[in-house]
Amino acid sequence: MRRTDHRPDACGDPSVICAPGAEDGMRETGGQGGTEGFTRRQREAVGHLRLADARVPREHLLRRLDALQPLIQVCGPPGSGKTTLLADWALERLDAGDVVIWISASEALDSLDACARRICEIVRGTASGAGASGGAGASGGTGLPGTAEGDSADPASVLARLCAAHPRVILVIDDSHLFRDPRLRRWLLDACAAHPGLHLAGASRELRPLCPDVAATGLPLTALTGRQLMAAVEELPEFAASWGHRLALAEAVRLHAESGGWLALARALLDDPEAFAGVGSAETVQRFRRSHLRAAGGEPLLFAASAVAVLGTVSAALLDHLCRTLSRWLPAGDGVAFRSAADGLLDSGLLRIEQDGEGGDPADATGRAGADERRRLPETLREPLAREFASAHPGTDLRLHAEAARYYRKAGREADLGRLMIHARHAEDWDLLARIAARQGWFAGVRWAREAHEAFGTVPEQILRARPVLFITSALIRAQAAAASEPERRSAPVQRVLSGAGAAQIRRILGTGDPDERAFLGTALVNGLRQAGEVEGALRLSEELRTSTLHRRDAVTPLNRAMYYLQAGFAELYGGELGSAVRRFGRAYEEHTSAQAGFVASSAAAHSAAVFAYEGRRDNARQWLRRAEEGIAEQPWTASLLAPALSLAQADLALDEFDVEGARRHLQQVGEPTGVSELWPLAVHTRARLALLFGHPASALDTIEYALSLREDAHGTSTFATAMVTRARCDLLVAEGELNRAHALIAEVLGPDPFVLQEPVCSLAVRALSVAHARICRIAGKHGTARQVVSAALARSLTRRQTSELLLIDAAAALLLGQEADAARSAGRGLVLAERAGMRTALLGVEREVRLALLELLADDPRVDLPAWEPALLDHPGVFPARAELVELTERELSVLRELAAGLSVAEIARTHVLSVNTVKKQTVSLYRKLGADGRGEALRRAYELRLLD
Secondary structure (H helix, E strand, C coil): CCCCCCCCCECCCCCEEECCCCHHHHHHHCCCCHHHHHHHHHHHHHHCCECCCCCCCCHHHHHHHCCCCCEEEEECCCCCCHHHHHHHHHHHHHHCCCEEEEEECCHHHCCHHHHHHHHHHHHHCCCCCCCCCCCCCCCCCCCCCCCCCCCCCCHHHHHHHHHHHCCCEEEEEECHHHCCCHHHHHHHHHHHHHCCCEEEEEEECCCCCCCHHHHHHCCCEEEECHHHHCCCHHHHHHHHHHCCCCCCHHHHHHHHHHHCCCHHHHHHHHHCHHHHCCCCCHHHHHHHHHHHHHHHHHHHHHHHHHHHHHHCCECHHHHHHHHHHHHHCCCHHHHHHHHHHHHHHHHHCCCEECCCCCCCCCCCCCCCCCCCCCEECCHHHHHHHHHHHHHHCCCHHHHHHHHHHHHHHHHCCHHHHHHHHHHHHHCCCHHHHHHHHHHHHHHHHHHCHHHHHHHHCCCCHHHHHHCHHHHHHHHHHHHHHHHHHCHHHCCHHHHHHHHCCCHHHHHHHHCCCCHHHHHHHHHHHHHHHHHCCCHHHHHHHHHHHHHHCCCCCCCCCHHHHHHHHHHHHHHHHHCCCHHHHHHHHHHHHHCCCCHHHHHHHHHHHHHHHHHHHHHCCHHHHHHHHHHHHHHHHHCHHHHHHHHHHHHHHHHHHHHHCCCHHHHHHHHHHHCCHHHCCCCHHHHHHHHHHHHHHHCCHHHHHHHHHHHHHHHHHHHCCCHHHHHHHHHHHHHHHHHCCCHHHHHHHHHHHHCCCCCCCCHHHCHHHHHHHHHHHHHHHHHCCCHHHHHHHHHHHHCCCCCHHHHHHHHHHHHHHHHHCCCHHHHHHHHHHHHHHHHHCCCHHHHHHCCHHHHHHHHHHHHCCCCCCCCCCCHHHHHCCCCCCCCCCCCCCCHHHHHHHHHHHCCCCHHHHHHHHCCCHHHHHHHHHHHHHHHCCCCHHHHHHHHHHCCCCC
């Protein structure tokens, strides 16, 4: 059964009797119009309790009341809809055939004689009109069935006969907190206990539902507190409409944050547009504070609410701790006030629960939240109350924060770290804040970023200058906040603070007495130097830190050890030493012997997976992917942190398996190269691979060059980035047939004579660009040179992917030279290696005709066991062209070409370069010959076609 008559909200307070009389009962009392007339008059009387606004049904609360326990208590602050809810319920019970007696409590009725007399009057139908003290009933002498005017005046006998005549009688007392007479309260409770069909329901401003005398009865109780009465977000648009306002869902979310779902406060904000907009709201807040908040629980509640406002976020456990400790140092009256009001504040609904998905105990069967669940006052009330409290109780705010910090530190829960930092900051306990930074700073900055920014980002400058650990932590936290809005500028704030660290500052840090502080600061400097492009300095500092601080395993926390190895791995990665990097990552993973170090281990696993996937080591990549995913399962909040590295590894593996949709999906999750931090060069490489296999190389080249320009503007590029980006750009240019531009890029990195590769340049760059160099030579028709480049490169330590690519280039070159035995040998080795590593797309590095010819050579070779290739792989035209033109010019020839393009004559060129005219003429002739031109005009045209000139 549910209500169908939606009447307006209750606002009046007359007493009324609501009862349907049976037909014989109506005859017994001489009622006019029978049952229908009696019921109609009672419904009209209830209607006076409610506003004329549209109704907002609250079915979930009505169903709670329908449990019909002997005792029913609806308690909450004024303006929370208590009277309206009980009026709705009274109409429902009327429709169900129950007897409902409504009394509005008042001081005049706060005695056993006065209240009992009023009940008798209502039962007999002789209650006075609306002007009578304490309420009104139906006039005209229409009493309840089973009663008559001549009945005994004894209220106990009247109630007894009434309960005997009707199976269910409900006595509703509005404003029941006004009934304080112990004899009256005892009599009402005894009557409820004596008559099973009698139910006692009350609406009260008392914030605690279970008073001692109620608890002593042992009767079952249905309690609705302010927590249940506060409107949910989805209910606010309906309430707003009933008040004459239109409210979108987004505005409802904001209104709920501002009001906490307190209906009276929500309406006050909507009725004052400037207040809801955040402009000029002080008057509205002060008026509401005086009229409602103080009325809810008096000065004690106001004191407790103000203390909570100072603390910002609290839990039931913290409030309980404060109740036990504040009396030691607060004035006696304030301490008692806080203790008496704190519990009521929890049940009032004034503290809204923060929904962050972390920690906290579930609500119990009564709807009361767990002891560790976070709560805070509505935003509209919090700041004004905190300001007033700090003004009225100087110094108390600091002590409140200090006591809260002491509580959370003693509790030692990981979930409390964010709150511990905030309270330590506001208590100005710089020693505690420095200890948190040194031992838990890495974890706090990532897991509790908002709280860390509030705690460390607002430390006064004079404190930062005196404490390096707070100075560095504040800089890192601010840099992280800047990265949220501008990922491509993520490192700039760190550089400005850390990269200028000179030898003296580094000596000071490494000389710090606290090993954890030394490890934290040293690791931060390694991070800053690396991001500033000073990789050699980062590597030197990393090694010094390892020998001076981390040589003893128990000297520093597992978190600091794990983070050191992770940052050392990044430094090795940026230096181009991929093998050393993954070894450091592996050590970081091994060091996670504490829960807080878990996110570091997961990050190390994800980055290891990305490096192994790049190298073509499929099994290793999958193993580290599983470890990273296990870490995410244990700490779900790390999913977004690890997503770029994980998605990058999965994209490379998908490309190896010729899974275009999977690769695109994972790269979309990686995002643009500008938004990926440590692994952005690998992201460039993978994006280039996708464009080569399935996309548009020219478009990908534009994206990569844009990302490179941003990185160079922000903080330069590392050796690792230079090698990866140059290789990607070369491959994309070669795919477009622009061999000359690709050849020029290689020369910029490896020197003017890329045919003589120089190991000291950078081993990673030499290995990566050897593949591009060999490919350029082969496509240019210089097959012998291509084989020489391959032979020299294979003597180095290569990745599996590089080895497979070089072997296939060598096989294609040998085949085109007619050296079929060499071609078969190189092709067999390359394809077997590619198949074992799962690199199915390695075949596409050579054009279709050559690819099929190589497979035909291997078809009858019993030493080569290859699987059947997918038709899509066999029919693919290939990533690179079969032939393109390469013109190799010396530096002097290229310089002469630029001067000719500028319009200079031979004589002018000779004067500019301090050369003889004959020398310039010889260089011009050589230039024309290489370009296949007969004169200046044709030479320049060819130069522009070959992209030798921009």
